[in-house]
Amino acid sequence: MKKILHTILFLLPLMAIAQTNFYVYKTDGTVETYAVSDVEKISFTAPEEPEEPVVTTKVLTFEDSEAKFLAYSLDYCGVDVEKWSDLIPAASEQAYGASNLIYDMVNNSAEYHWSDENNTGLSHTFPYNWGGYSFSGGGMVISNMTTTDEAMLQDTDIYNHQLSILNESGANGSSNFAIVYNDSQVNPEVKSTLTFADGNAHTIKSMYVCIPAVTLYCMINGNDFSQAYDDDDFLKLVATGTKADGSESSVEILLAEGDKYNTWAIDWTKWDLSSLGEVVSVSFHMEEAQIDDYGYAQYYKTPLYFAFDDVEVQ
Numbered sequence: 001m002k003k004i005l006h007t008i009l010f011l012l013p014l015m016a017i018a019q020t021n022f023y024v025y026k027t028d029g030t031v032e033t034y035a036v037s038d039v040e041k042i043s044f045t046a047p048e049e050p051e052e053p054v055v056t057t058k059v060l061t062f063e064d065s066e067a068k069f070l071a072y073s074l075d076y077c078g079v080d081v082e083k084w085s086d087l088i089p090a091a092s093e094q095a096y097g098a099s100n101l102i103y104d105m106v107n108n109s110a111e112y113h114w115s116d117e118n119n120t121g122l123s124h125t126f127p128y129n130w131g132g133y134s135f136s137g138g139g140m141v142i143s144n145m146t147t148t149d150e151a152m153l154q155d156t157d158i159y160n161h162q163l164s165i166l167n168e169s170g171a172n173g174s175s176n177f178a179i180v181y182n183d184s185q186v187n188p189e190v191k192s193t194l195t196f197a198d199g200n201a202h203t204i205k206s207m208y209v210c211i212p213a214v215t216l217y218c219m220i221n222g223n224d225f226s227q228a229y230d231d232d233d234f235l236k237l238v239a240t241g242t243k244a245d246g247s248e249s250s251v252e253i254l255l256a257e258g259d260k261y262n263t264w265a266i267d268w269t270k271w272d273l274s275s276l277g278e279v280v281s282v283s284f285h286m287e288e289a290q291i292d293d294y295g296y297a298q299y300y301k302t303p304l305y306f307a308f309d310d311v312e313v314q
Contacts, residue, residue: 057205060120060311062142062176068118076110077101084176087114087142089163094145096159102126102135112139115197120313123197129183129190138183138192143307144176147213158223162305164213171208171268171309178308179212182286186298191240191283194311201244201278207311208268209237211255215305216266219256226290226301231258236287237306241276251275255306268309 022039024032064083071082077100081087089099097103102112111133115123129137147164155161163179170177180192196202211219219235222228229235235256242248253271256264276282290301 055314057312057314058120060116060122060313061174062170062178062309063174064176066119069115070117074101074110074112081114084114084142085144087112088144088176089141091145094143094160094163095157096136096162102139102141112141114140114142117197120311121196121198121202122194122311122313124192124194127190127192135181138181138188138190140178140180140192140194142176143179144170149217152213152217153221158214158217161213161217162303165210165307166213166216166266167210167268174309176309180284180306180308182284182304182306184300184302184304186291186300188285191285193281193283195281196279199280201280203278203314204241204273204276204282205312205314206270206272206274208309209253209255209271210265210268210307211235212305212307214303216264218302219264220261225292226303229256229259233258233289234287235264235302237271238285238287239271239273239276239282240285241273241279241282243278244280249276 020037021033021035024034026032062084064085067083071080073080079086079101087101089101093099093101111126112135113123113125115121117123124140126133126135126139127137133139135141141163143163143165145161145164146168147161147166149166152158152161162181165177165179169175182188182192183190194204215235217223218226219229219233233256234254236252236254238250238252240248240250251273253265253269255269273282284306286300286304286306288300288302288304292299292301
């Protein structure tokens with residue numbers, strides 16, 4: 001049989017000239033017809049199975065032990081950044097406007113920024129808003145601070161806890177996490193954004209999120225600008241992914257609905273972002289029911305903060 005097939009293989013170029021078909025006579029007496037033009041080669045070796053693509057998954061944890069980025073300096077405040085905790089303001093300086101690290105006091109001319117180099121590749125830079133770069137205009141700050149209901153109720157200024165969560169730790173028992181402040185203007189043009197530093201598109205599979213301390217305090221107790229949540233209220237977080245071709249898609253998570261505290265995302269909650277597909281960046285904004293209209297613009301009443309951790313990237 002091998003000899004016959006070798007002969008066929010040798011004769012195929014000649015057969016292509018002489019005729020259009022060749023025939024295979026099988027042991028059961030049947031004959032199969034093949035077009036010479038359809039045959040590239042004949043082999044006794046079975047074709048190799050295509051290899052499955054290798055899929056790797058990496059996680060942005062903000063833990064010092066996981067820091068793989070190159071050291072850099074934030075010259076505007078004189079901070080050298082070698083590990084994630086170098087990006088955390090001092091506990092005594094987490095109040096609004098207190099830390100030069102996140103409230104640039106040099107004419108708002110420089111940006112707090114970080115990048116998860118050599119790992120997920122995710123990076124963030126404070127957005128330019130209200131004439132400069134400052135946490136008051138939105139951004140993602142690394143934190144490890146926690147607080148309690150009692151401590152907030154006893155404090156004269158809840159913003160002394162603006163980088164804190166009520167959980168005892170970050171997601172999955174970690175030390176560090178990110179606190180995000182969103183400009184409270186309705187449908188803001190400036191949003192806090194995660195970008196892939198390599199400029200390529202990747203899939204963000206998920207992240208863990210929760211409602212941090214200041215937002216929770218106002219949702220439960222209200223303050224001078226907001227009311228405690230009732231049956232008609234809600235708090236929503238929206239992620240908008242941008243693909244390499246510029247097209248966008250969004251996915252949302254309901255962090256709180258009504259005044260049923262036991263259903264709110266106070267504990268760390270896993271949020272599936274895989275439906276965004278491969279994206280070069282993802283931006284975040286928050287929505288709620290309480291809105292004030294000042295004539296020139298509409299603003300949400302509740303301070304719009306959220307916390308995130310353990311971002312899984314494929």
